[in-house]
Amino acid sequence: MSRRLTVEADGGSRGNPGVAGYGALVRDTETGALLAERAEPLGKASNNVAEYRGLIAGLEAAHAIDPSADVLVRMDSKLVVEQMSGRWKIKHEDMRRLALEARELANALRDGGGSVRYQWIPRAENKDADALSNDGMDGLTVRRDHDGGAVEEPAGDVVTDxxxxxxxxxxxxxxxxxxxxxxxxxxxxxxxxxxxxxxxxxxxxxxxxxxxxxxxxxxxxxxxxxxxxxxxxxxxxxxxxxxxxxxxxxxxxxxxxxxxxxxxxxxxxxxxxxxxxxxxxxxxxxxxxxxxxxxxxxxxxxxxxxxxx
The missing domain is CATH 3.40.50.1240 (Phosphoglycerate mutase-like)
Structure with a gap:
């Protein structure tokens, strides 16, 4: 039975086009364990390019974890989700090139016996990927792999510094x-x-x-x-x-x-x-x-x- 993984991805551009970066993470779908985090600055780019780059990074990380996984991609970009699901046409050349790269990664997972499906989520439900994309826009490169320990819900209020x-x-x-x-x-x-x-x-x-x-x-x-x-x-x-x-x-x-x-x-x-x-x-x-x-x-x-x- 294929392992089930969830990819959460995002990208942003301060100025659109402007200083851009992406963020992505991979979780074990069943346990919620955080398995991988990715972020990278992209220089000057549009929001859409950054979002696609986040998707690609997330799929790459999922494939590295298990090339036969059943992957659920969750993003707050309606454009990327609809285009990758085949419901919307891709008119822009940059988008076509990036979508092709993402599809090749999805096909590699399918060839290994897995699957890839896409789900749109509200921005409020994509905060972790959004935070990573802001790391990227701030010039940080993040490449963290985790051992898959179960993620526990914090007790009480979460205090941030x-x-x-x-x-x-x-x-x-x-x-x-x-x-x-x-x-x-x-x-x-x-x-x-x-x-x-x-x-x-x-x-x-x-x-x-x-x-x-x-x-x-x-x-x-x-x-x-x-x-x-x-x-x-x-x-x-x-x-x-x-x-x-x-x-x-x-x-x-x-x-x-x-x-x-x-x-x-x-x-x-x-x-x-x-x-x-x-x-x-x-x-x-x-x-x-x-x-x-x-x-x-x-x-x-x-x-x-x-x-x-």
Whole structure:
């Protein structure tokens, strides 16, 4: 009797196309035991390409575990599930190439006596693969194989260490550090800012920082709710030396969202652009607006946008 495996896969792109990565994992279907985890950055790519790459990585891992397995693929990408199930046509050349690669892996499992079927699931049920895909978008490569010990349900509430999400991320050539500055707001402006961050990033950043002011904390809470991440209060972003706070974020790497006062947003933009302090008032920063900065190297910084809502 063939072993039953479940593949959970996801992919994301911050910008679509933008900085992309995929994540995938394999579980024993009957016991829920985690058997393999995969994640990888993809450079600049679309969401669909990243999702297909996640599928391919998951099928490869399942085949390595048991080339005769009965595999259930669970993804929140309706496009990939319908195309791989043969119900939707594949028009884009990149998608056709990736779908062919995935089908070859599925056929290898079938040739070994196994099977592959696809199931669409809501995004909320694909959080583990989504977290791995965010590792990939942050520049991390993950290749973990597990011994298959049974996975036990945790007792009581699960407490997460949000500060751990802001641990350093390895820098990779060709992948910039990305920082999204959000000007703190209140009420509907904070809600609108959160929606703008979600549209911009697509996938959640691993690190969400906020200064301790009321507007910033409220906005960060809204952002955290839509992205599914917790915020970390950092008083340095309310201080007079924003250069130090900025330097720490750049040194961390990856993608970081920082919620702070509008004047702090101006100060950071002035710092990276080398503007004198008496001209910072010329930079328009509305409450709840976004500014994006990319750092390719210490002397190669680009302001991607300002005052976006």
């Amino acid at each position: 949000d500060a751990a999400a802001c641990a350093p991320v390895p820098r990779r050539p060709g992948t910039p550090v990305r920082v999204v500055l959000v000007a703190g707001a209140s009420g509907s402006a904070a809600t609108s800012a959160a929606a703008a961050v979600q549209r911009l990033l697509g996938g959640a950043p691993r690190c969400l920082l906020t200064d301790p002011s009321d507007d910033a904390v409220e906005t960060a809470a809204e952002v955290g709710d839509v992205l599914g991440v917790g915020s970390v209060v950092d008083a340095a972003w309310a201080g007079s030396d924003v250069a130090e706070a900025w330097g720490k974020v750049v040194a961390r790497g990856g993608t970081t969202v920082v919620v702070c006062a509008p004047d702090t947003v101006r100060a950071v933009l002035g710092h990276v652009l080398g503007m004198p302090s008496d001209r910072l008032g010329r930079i328009a920063v509305a409450a709840g607006s976004l500014a994006g900065i990319e750092v390719w190297s210490d002397d190669d910084v680009s302001v991607a946008f300002t005052n976006r809502t």
